[in-house]
Amino acid sequence: MKLKIVLSLIILLGLLAYDGSFIVDETEQVVITQFGKPIGDPIREPGLYFKLPFVQKANFFPKNILAWDGDPGQIPTLDKTYIWVDTFARWYIKDPLKFLQTVNNVTNALARLDDILDSAVRNLVTSYPLLETVRNSNRTMEMDIESKEAIEVPQMGQIELGRSKITEMVYNQAYPKLEQYGIHLVDVKFKRINYVEEVQKSVYARMIAERKQMAEKFRSEGVGEANKIQGQKEKELKEIISDANRKAQEIKGKADAEAAKIYAEAYSLNPEFYAFLKGLEVLKTSVDPETQLLLSTKAEVFKHIRGQEK
Amino acid sequence: MEWDWERLKKRQESKKVPDLQDFMKNMGSFKAKLPGGTFGFIVALALLIWAYTCVYTIKPDEVGVIQRFGKFVRLSQPGLNFKLPSGIEKVTKVKTKYVFKEEFGFRTIEPGIRTTYATKGAFEAEALMLTGDLNVAVVPWVVQYRVADPSNYLFKVHNVRATLRDLSEATMRLVVGDRNINEVISKREEISREAMDVLQKELDKAETGIKIVTIEMKRTNVPEPVQPSFNEVNQALQEKERTIYQAKEEYNKAIPAARGQAEKIVSEAEGYALERVNKARGDVSRFMAIYKEYTKAPEVTKKRLYFETISDVMEKAKSKVLIDDELKGLLPVWDLSKSKGKEDQK
Numbered sequence: 001m002k003l004k005i006v007l008s009l010i011i012l013l014g015l016l017a018y019d020g021s022f023i024v025d026e027t028e029q030v031v032i033t034q035f036g037k038p039i040g041d042p043i044r045e046p047g048l049y050f051k052l053p054f055v056q057k058a059n060f061f062p063k064n065i066l067a068w069d070g071d072p073g074q075i076p077t078l079d080k081t082y083i084w085v086d087t088f089a090r091w092y093i094k095d096p097l098k099f100l101q102t103v104n105n106v107t108n109a110l111a112r113l114d115d116i117l118d119s120a121v122r123n124l125v126t127s128y129p130l131l132e133t134v135r136n137s138n139r140t141m142e143m144d145i146e147s148k149e150a151i152e153v154p155q156m157g158q159i160e161l162g163r164s165k166i167t168e169m170v171y172n173q174a175y176p177k178l179e180q181y182g183i184h185l186v187d188v189k190f191k192r193i194n195y196v197e198e199v200q201k202s203v204y205a206r207m208i209a210e211r212k213q214m215a216e217k218f219r220s221e222g223v224g225e226a227n228k229i230q231g232q233k234e235k236e237l238k239e240i241i242s243d244a245n246r247k248a249q250e251i252k253g254k255a256d257a258e259a260a261k262i263y264a265e266a267y268s269l270n271p272e273f274y275a276f277l278k279g280l281e282v283l284k285t286s287v288d289p290e291t292q293l294l295l296s297t298k299a300e301v302f303k304h305i306r307g308q309e310k
Numbered sequence: 311m312e313w314d315w316e317r318l319k320k321r322q323e324s325k326k327v328p329d330l331q332d333f334m335k336n337m338g339s340f341k342a343k344l345p346g347g348t349f350g351f352i353v354a355l356a357l358l359i360w361a362y363t364c365v366y367t368i369k370p371d372e373v374g375v376i377q378r379f380g381k382f383v384r385l386s387q388p389g390l391n392f393k394l395p396s397g398i399e400k401v402t403k404v405k406t407k408y409v410f411k412e413e414f415g416f417r418t419i420e421p422g423i424r425t426t427y428a429t430k431g432a433f434e435a436e437a438l439m440l441t442g443d444l445n446v447a448v449v450p451w452v453v454q455y456r457v458a459d460p461s462n463y464l465f466k467v468h469n470v471r472a473t474l475r476d477l478s479e480a481t482m483r484l485v486v487g488d489r490n491i492n493e494v495i496s497k498r499e500e501i502s503r504e505a506m507d508v509l510q511k512e513l514d515k516a517e518t519g520i521k522i523v524t525i526e527m528k529r530t531n532v533p534e535p536v537q538p539s540f541n542e543v544n545q546a547l548q549e550k551e552r553t554i555y556q557a558k559e560e561y562n563k564a565i566p567a568a569r570g571q572a573e574k575i576v577s578e579a580e581g582y583a584l585e586r587v588n589k590a591r592g593d594v595s596r597f598m599a600i601y602k603e604y605t606k607a608p609e610v611t612k613k614r615l616y617f618e619t620i621s622d623v624m625e626k627a628k629s630k631v632l633i634d635d636e637l638k639g640l641l642p643v644w645d646l647s648k649s650k651g652k653e654d655q656k
Binding site for chain 1: 439489517565
């Protein structure tokens with residue numbers, strides 16, 4: 001009997017101790033409420049804590065950084081390009097008391113974040129051209145040499161803000177609105193930005209056209225270069241042959257002149273005798289076995305004979 | 311250590327395993343001996359099990375994070391370690407030496423000598439990004455990391471892995487967004503270096519306790535529908551080189567041949583020149599020889615030469631007709647056309 005009383009007392013004490021104490025983890029923070037009414041300051045430090053059992057309730061909230069992943073949505077930019085924007089943000093509960101009073105739990109908080117961040121992202125993305133959300137700085141993009149030759153480097157407009165600045169503006173827009181829920185926004189970032197399908201198709205078409213143009217340019221460059229070489233070849237061929245011909249003529253001319261000189265030197269000793277000899281030679285060479293000779297008796301051959309007759 | 315552990319486990323099991331009836335029977339025999347009876351025994355057993363939670367081992371690649379009533383108090387190193395029993399102190403083991411890997415834009419299906427990858431569907435969207443010249447690129451990459459600060463890793467951020475993935479994607483797009491398509495394809499190393507810098511800064515700022523070991527870029531490319539046109543550019547480049555090469559080849563073939571021909575023309579001319587001069591010299595020598603004789607006896611030599619020639623001519627000619635000038639009024643009948651025929655009839 002006595003034992004039973006002792007036993008039930010121990011169990012009761014154990015229950016009281018169990019509900020009267022709680023452990024706060026490094027990742028948690030606690031607000032104690034008494035019949036729903038917050039009591040004292042929120043507990044932020046981890047450790048073992050006590051409260052009135054059954055009367056008071058420990059409400060646990062995460063203390064570490066939590067993630068918010070936006071629902072990717074179609075947003076038009078200022079230059080009317082439709083893009084998919086996937087945003088994420090990181091936040092933590094700065095004021096658990098306010099958090100408890102205004103949104104109560106993390107699920108509700110995420111819904112508020114959806115409302116506030118989605119609209120902030122939408123506001124800013126639609127207010128700027130696409131380039132502003134894609135690029136982060138005005139860093140000069142290097143074209144490799146081949147394509148620099150092939151296509152004019154597309155003059156991308158300079159950006160004024162860039163991605164980091166735009167997300168910062170989203171942050172600035174959302175931050176004060178979230179503060180009232182005891183939420184501290186750590187940062188907002190664009191996880192993914194992509195073209196919507198129709199835009200993507202036309203971008204692909206543009207990319208293809210750009211490359212085709214490049215390929216065409218390379219090909220015609222090749223043909224041009226080849227033509228240049230061929231022209232050079234023709235030119236050099238003519239040069240070489242004509243030069244050789246010129247040289248040949250010069251050499252021949254010189255030789256002719258030399259021969260003429262040699263002949264002239266010798267023959268001018270007695271031009272008459274030369275004419276006589278040449279005449280004989282001509283006579284000799286102009287007669288062949290088919291020739292019929294018609295001779296006058298007055299010819300030189302017979303002159304002597306006739307002379308003797310007289 | 312392992313051995314001790316195993317033995318402890320076994321001992322524990324042998325304590326638990328006997329079925330309830332045996333247990334109760336034993337209980338009965340013990341009851342009398344133990345102070346406090348059954349109740350005392352249960353308390354003693356509970357205390358024993360509780361005390362057992364004071365011992366734990368940490369593997370060589372791990373670190374133990376000890377929390378006392380939820381509050382982080384210390385780290386424990388590999389080996390056998392002791393702590394206050396369960397309910398007071400809690401240990402969480404964190405692998406600090408192990409290098410974790412996150413893949414973006416693909417997943418390794420089966421690692422091996424020839425690793426197979428999945429790149430389709432949802433993974434493709436991870437790698438699809440806009441470049442600075444508003445083109446679209448496919449950029450798959452791998453982030454390798456390890457836990458550098460186990461307490462931050464455990465306590466500061468909820469779901470570190472998801473945070474790492476989100477930050478990696480945002481960072482890679484930030485870096486790629488400032489580069490044009492050519493740079494994205496050709497300068498992977500530069501991109502991975504910059505992404506690593508930016509990502510590490512973000513992770514430090516968020517106190518994730520993660521240290522990036524490396525960011526490895528896989529093969530960056532343009533989206534599939536655009537790939538053929540990019541290949542076409544490469545083909546065109548090769549075609550260009552080939553066309554130029556062919557022209558050069560023709561040039562190299564034609565020019566030396568022409569030079570040879572030129573030399574031939576010149577040599578021929580030189581030959582002509584030699585011949586011409588030599589002939590002149592020869593002719594002149596011959597003339598001079600005759601002329602020498604002629605000067606000795608001009609008239610006789612002249613006559614001799616004349617007669618010699620005439621006799622040569624006479625000998626060579628086919629027919630001869632002599633006409634005397636004295637025969638006046640005589641018309642010599644000489645049928646030019648028939649003269650040949652008569653000859654034949656004879």
